[in-house]
Every structure is written in C-alpha cells, then in structure tokens.
Amino acid sequence: MAGSPEKRRQRASGSVPKAVISRLSLYLREIQLWERDGKETISSTQLGKLLGFTDAQVRKDFAYFGQFGYPGIGYRCTELTAAIRGILGTDRPWLVALVGCGNLVQALMGYRGFADRSFQIVAAFDSDPAKIGQTLAGRRIEPLASFREVASKLDIRMVLLAVPATVAQEVVDGLVASGVTGILNFAPVTLSLPRTVQVIGVDLAIELEQLAYAVEQSRS
Amino acid sequence: MAGSPEKRRQRASGSVPKAVISRLSLYLREIQLWERDGKETISSTQLGKLLGFTDAQVRKDFAYFGQFGYPGIGYRCTELTAAIRGILGTDRPWLVALVGCGNLVQALMGYRGFADRSFQIVAAFDSDPAKIGQTLAGRRIEPLASFREVASKLDIRMVLLAVPATVAQEVVDGLVASGVTGILNFAPVTLSLPRTVQVIGVDLAIELEQLAYAVEQSRS
DNA sequence: CTGTGTGAAATACTTCACAGCA
DNA sequence: TGCTGTGAAGTATTTCACACAG
Numbered sequence: 378m379a380g381s382p383e384k385r386r387q388r389a390s391g392s393v394p395k396a397v398i399s400r401l402s403l404y405l406r407e408i409q410l411w412e413r414d415g416k417e418t419i420s421s422t423q424l425g426k427l428l429g430f431t432d433a434q435v436r437k438d439f440a441y442f443g444q445f446g447y448p449g450i451g452y453r454c455t456e457l458t459a460a461i462r463g464i465l466g467t468d469r470p471w472l473v474a475l476v477g478c479g480n481l482v483q484a485l486m487g488y489r490g491f492a493d494r495s496f497q498i499v500a501a502f503d504s505d506p507a508k509i510g511q512t513l514a515g516r517r518i519e520p521l522a523s524f525r526e527v528a529s530k531l532d533i534r535m536v537l538l539a540v541p542a543t544v545a546q547e548v549v550d551g552l553v554a555s556g557v558t559g560i561l562n563f564a565p566v567t568l569s570l571p572r573t574v575q576v577i578g579v580d581l582a583i584e585l586e587q588l589a590y591a592v593e594q595s596r597s
Numbered sequence: 598m599a600g601s602p603e604k605r606r607q608r609a610s611g612s613v614p615k616a617v618i619s620r621l622s623l624y625l626r627e628i629q630l631w632e633r634d635g636k637e638t639i640s641s642t643q644l645g646k647l648l649g650f651t652d653a654q655v656r657k658d659f660a661y662f663g664q665f666g667y668p669g670i671g672y673r674c675t676e677l678t679a680a681i682r683g684i685l686g687t688d689r690p691w692l693v694a695l696v697g698c699g700n701l702v703q704a705l706m707g708y709r710g711f712a713d714r715s716f717q718i719v720a721a722f723d724s725d726p727a728k729i730g731q732t733l734a735g736r737r738i739e740p741l742a743s744f745r746e747v748a749s750k751l752d753i754r755m756v757l758l759a760v761p762a763t764v765a766q767e768v769v770d771g772l773v774a775s776g777v778t779g780i781l782n783f784a785p786v787t788l789s790l791p792r793t794v795q796v797i798g799v800d801l802a803i804e805l806e807q808l809a810y811a812v813e814q815s816r817s
Numbered sequence: 818c819t820g821t822g823t824g825a826a827a828t829a830c831t832t833c834a835c836a837g838c839a
Numbered sequence: 840t841g842c843t844g845t846g847a848a849g850t851a852t853t854t855c856a857c858a859c860a861g
Contacts, residue, residue, distance in 0.1 A: 394851070394852060394853095396851095396852070396853095397852090398807060398810055399803075399807060401806075401810075402800075402802075402803040402806045402807060403787070403803070405806070406785060406786075406787075406800070406802075406803070407787060410786065420819085420820060420821090421820075421821075422819095422820080427787060428787055431853080431854065431855095432820085432821095433823095433853075433854055433855070433856090434852095434853065434854080436820090436821060436822065436823085437822085437823080437852090437853075437854090439821095439822095440821090440822060440823070444821080444822070445821095446820075446821050446822080447820085447821075447860085447861075448819080448820055448821045448822085448859075448860040448861055449818080449819050449820050449821080449860065449861045450819085450820070450821090450861075451819090451820065451821085452821090464810070465806045465807075465809055465810045466809040466810055466812075466813040467806055467809055471805075471809055473805075479704070479707075480700075480703065480704035480707060481704040481705065481707075481708060483700065483704065484699070484700035484701040484703065484704035484705075485701065485704075485801055487699075487700055487701075488701060488801055493802070495805075495806075495809070496805050496809075534812065535808065535809075535812065558812050558815070558816075559808050559809070559811065559812040560808075561801075561804055561805060561808055565626060566626075566630065567623070567626075567627060567647060567648055572815075573815060575808060575811035575812050575815055577804050577807055577808045577811070579799070579801075579804055580622075580626070581705055581708055581781075581799075582622075582626075582713070583619075583622040583623070583626070584781055584797050584799055585691075585693075585715075585716050585781060586621075586622045586625070586685045586687055586715075587618065587619060587622060587685075587797055588755065588779050588780075588781055588795060588796075588797045589685055589686040589687055589691055589715070589716075589755075589779070590618055590621075590684070590685045590686055591779065591795035591797070592686070592754065592755065592778050592779040592795050593686040595778070595792075595793060595795055596778075614829065614830060614831095615829095616829090616830070616831095617830090640841085640842065640843090641842075641843075642841095642842080651831080651832065651833095652842090652843095653831075653832055653833070653834090654830095654831065654832075656842090656843060656844065656845085657830095657831075657832090657844085657845080659843095659844090660843090660844060660845070664843080664844070665843095666842075666843045666844080667838090667839075667842080667843075668837075668838045668839055668841080668842050668843045668844085669838070669839045669840080669841050669842050669843080670839075670841085670842070670843090671841090671842065671843085672843090
C-alpha cells in the first residue's frame, strides 16, 4: 500500500522498543550493501535472512514508523535507506569532538569513512602537553582546558571519549558542563550523568566475555 | 541464606535470558572497581544504583545461577566475582588469534590489559606481505595462509577479526574451516556462518547512529 | 502468486511485594 | 533492622496467521 508520502514517518515515538532501533542500524548497513549489488528492492524475507531475523520482525520494525513497503514488491532500497536515516537522525550532519587522542582514536579515524560522513570530526582534545599541536583527523589537537570555549563556538554536542578510565568521570563532568549531550565512551567505566546526557559504552573486554559465554554455551 | 557451596552454580542454562548475560559483564566490571575501594560486600541496591538498574533486577539476575548472597549483608565481592567469571567462562584462559593486524588491532592491544588476562593473544596473522615478520602483541605476524596449521597446533578457537569488509566473509570461511568457533568481528558486515560458530560484531558507525538517535529523542 | 501491514496469541523480561534469614 | 530469594503480576517484545494489495 505504501502510504502517501505525508503519511510516512509518523514517529509514534514514545512506544518504539529500544531493540527496534538497534536493528534499524543493521538493516541500514545491509540494505546499502544490497543496493551496491545493483538491486532496487528488498523484501522483508530477504532482509531478515541476511541478518537472521524473521520476516515478521522486519515488517513490524518498520511499521513503527509508517508504511514503507509495496505489497508484492517489497521495499525500494533508496526510499527505505532514506527513511531509516531520517529516523536515526543521520540524514543531517553531526559535529563530533575527539577527547583523548591516543592510539585507539587514531586507529578509529581510518575506519569505515566515519559513517558515510554523517559524523564530522570538528575538533580534537587531549590533556597531554606532548600531544597538543599534533594533527589528528585533519584537526590540530587542542588542550582539554580549552574544550568549553571551542565547543560553544562550534556548537559541539557529541563527543568520542577515549581517556584513561581513572580520569573519565572527571573529564566527562567538564564536558557536560560545556553542553555535551551525547558521549560514545571507550573508557571501561560506567559514567554517572544527568538523564539529559546520552551515553553508549564500548568495552572490548565486555564483548570478549560475551563471546566466551556464547562459545561455551554452544558446546552442549 | 547463601546456599551450601554444592548448591551453587546450578546453571539452569536453557532458560537464562540473553539480557542477563550482558548485565553480568557490567556487574563484574563494577564490583571490581568497588573492591578496589576496599569494600568487601555489596548489596543489590548498591550495585543496581551504580548501573541504573533496580535492586530486584540485580537479585533476579544472580538467582538464575544459584544463591550467592547473605541476607542482611549483601554479596561478598570476592565470591561474587568468582561466580560471575565462572558463569561467563572467563575463569579459564582463552587463546585468541589476531587476524588482520592494522592500526585498530594495534591500538586495542594496549587497552585495559586485555580483560585481566583471561584472553591471551597467542598468534597474529595478516595477508599483507609488508606486515609479515613484524611484531604485534609480542607475537610475530604470520601469513594468513598458515592460519590452519598454526591454529590447530595451538588449539586456537577464538579470533579477533579486523580485516577489510570486502574480504571478511572469505577470510572467515577459512577460519571456520580451521576450527574457529568464536569471532569478534570488527568488519562492518554481517558474516554468514554455521550455527556452531558464535560472532559478536563491533561497528563504530552503528554505535554512533544509536547515539544520534538517543540524543535526538532526549530533546523532547 | 508474492509480499505488506497488523491484530491477536505467545514469549520473554522486569518489577512488585513479601516471607524468611542474620 | 537490612537484605536476599522468589512466586505472582505486570510489561514489553516477538511470532503467528491472515486480510488485502499489486
């Protein structure tokens, strides 16, 4: 049925399961590869099979946000990717600052063209005097003490945090006071923050533990 | 009540919610920091507050695996961490190989002592002739072609995969044929694998998308 | 036919609330 | 009193199954 354009993206916001959102990113990644093979449409069954989900799950997930499909056809890739990007908010650019410019961040900068340019690195900070003045991701590394000033000038709201665990909370308190509302945290600690600030943590040790458990279980 | 020792770790295995397992790793990380402050016991309320969970959730999570607590006291940190490690399988060492030795893996090697030594890097592989012979994580980088031989000699079952997305599936097919049963995948693609092989994917772009969505939602 | 969208049914997971131990 | 362990109740999420569209 595919709904008229104005019917789409109704954003029943309050009630979207969190798990749906995490699948949305996977769908997006998969459809982009599918398109790269020259295919114009994809069905819920095909998309589900690629990711190990049921077709019903795929349809239900999209249904939270409107009607994107065409009965008998499936979903048009270009429409669907645009819709998903709109939902996630990655149809507009996000300005990101790097805080803590060690090896990890340096390595990540080369990685997957930084999410198709939705995320733009506009500044880099470190508190190590030896690093200040060096270049990372095309930006001069600034002293952390100047974060507030630079962030408010550039209107930075999102930060990639990769400082040592021992100082992460104290650094983050300063970031929040400077207006940051989103943090991707690579330090292996839980940050305590006001509810207005969103955090996603990435911890290699945790991922490995989860993998160990999964491997152990599967031998039964 | 704390159950007699032989009552513990009954592992009602089949029915443990997946979400419980992911919290177990968080509990472990938190309790270890708590212990480092010299505290010997922790209550479900205290642990929950640190992570933003309810006390009931914490108790229920542990209850899936037995009785670890002492009414009126809480949980003894050393006992609880040992129990969680036992459940996750990280009380024994895991031999891990690095496949793809680019910047990312090099950076990760310095990170959080590689999970308290449960995970030991025992070999490193790359298909780039320029990298072969170099040293990473104390190991000589070997040609990928020799993976099968080395892996079966050392009995390697777990791999940290960080090769370009375009070759990830083909590389992984070789790894699986060589007996690998657990893969931590840094390539931004979904791997297709037999059900006997476990994968956990880590994709920076996906984490950033999830963060963008969370930030956007919280402004309402 | 193929394939979407969606109520209704089935699961899965979380929170409540309280008995009982130290 | 302080805190665990746990059935029962309440929510959330997934799967089913089918009406309907191209």
